[in-house]
Amino acid sequence: MITAEAGLNLGSQIDFRAEPLVKAGDHVAQGAPILRDRRRHECIITAPMAGRVAELEMGAGRRLASLVLYAEDRDDRHAYEVGAASDEIACGEGSAALRRLLQEAGLWMRFRSRPFGRVPAPETIPATIFVMAVDTRPLAPDPRVALTGENAEWLQLGLRALARLCNGQIQFCQDRGPDIISPNERVRIRRVGALHPAGLAGFCIHQSFPARPDRQIWDIDAEDVAAIGELLSERRLPATRLVSVAGPGMRETLLVRCQPGADLRDLAYAHMSPGQQAILSGSVLEGQESRWLGYRDRQVTVISRPSGGRPRHWLETALRQASHPKPIIATAAVEQALGGYIPAMALLRALAVGDDEAVAELGGLSLLEEDLALVDYITSAKPRFSELLRASLDRIEANL
Known part of the structure; x- marks a missing residue:
């Protein structure tokens, strides 16, 4: 299913300072390079489908604010020169041409x-x-x-x-x-x-x-x-990826093939239950409400949008935010949130106090934010442990 519109949703975890290779109004072939990182030219993003660039806006720090394509001439697919890379694989010598190909095609x-x-x-x-x-x-x-x-x-x-x-x-x-x-x-x-x-x-x-x-x-x-x-x-990039569209807000679970950056409304609206729903790109654990399928996401989750209740007075909100965070109680659920592979409470304490040495010794260098999404879901801690892990990793990297 190729939706009529597609947009780029990089999310907050991909640090990409965009240099456009196209401009609004241009027609692009599916798989053709359209953006590259200003600082690292090997980081390239390709067009998710053949179409016309309807929106292309830069935000602060050269971060991408908006990129939207309208589908046109869907059979137009960009072809790459793969001979040198194929020769390297066949003869089992070298990787320079293969690396260049993967970078040019956005797969790096x-x-x-x-x-x-x-x-x-x-x-x-x-x-x-x-x-x-x-x-x-x-x-x-x-x-x-x-x-x-x-x-x-x-x-x-x-x-x-x-x-x-x-x-x-x-x-x-x-x-x-x-x-x-x-x-x-x-x-x-x-x-x-x-x-x-x-x-x-x-x-x-x-x-x-x-x-x-x-x-x-x-x-x-x-x-x-x-x-x-x-x-x-x-010599071309795949036009689709397999995506599940599911969740309590759906009348039925769908398994579809759609383009990267697909319009989530087109994927879900016809099959959603009545009422106010939120469409997340990603799982219920770490997914974010979005119009477009995320850069790495392969699932869409539809959940009921939380209904209001009485809005809190600003003073009550301020007092709650100023209070000390609630302690995390060691339970089987917290241990299971890390699969039993890492001492859960020791890692969470190290993250909470900013003990980067302990985080590294406990296995934190193998983890990313997604690996602590279940911990965040179970504990509802503020700040989120995934955010504390990212801060710890950034400090360790800066001190190398």
């Missing part, structure tokens, strides 16, 4: 480097790459469904390409069902439990290859690896 930004959760530097060689073919978030789509048919073949080609980018094994994380891929000496299958947060990359990394400042670990979604294979095979 699909990698996340840990510690710190940045897009990797162009020449960095990671210790290993985790490919996530599992997602345990509530109501998330089953990655197995996305990796069938031609995508299964492109996934294998994409894994061969990843092997050129690192010296170690590729860690393919999947559920406990039948093998999704055929493992080999360069690709190892790791089986993950079905209970959230077991299927988050941070906990998979912490268990087997904890990130360190001197050892980078990358992670990438399996469907993005299949996109690398499609690019190498067909």
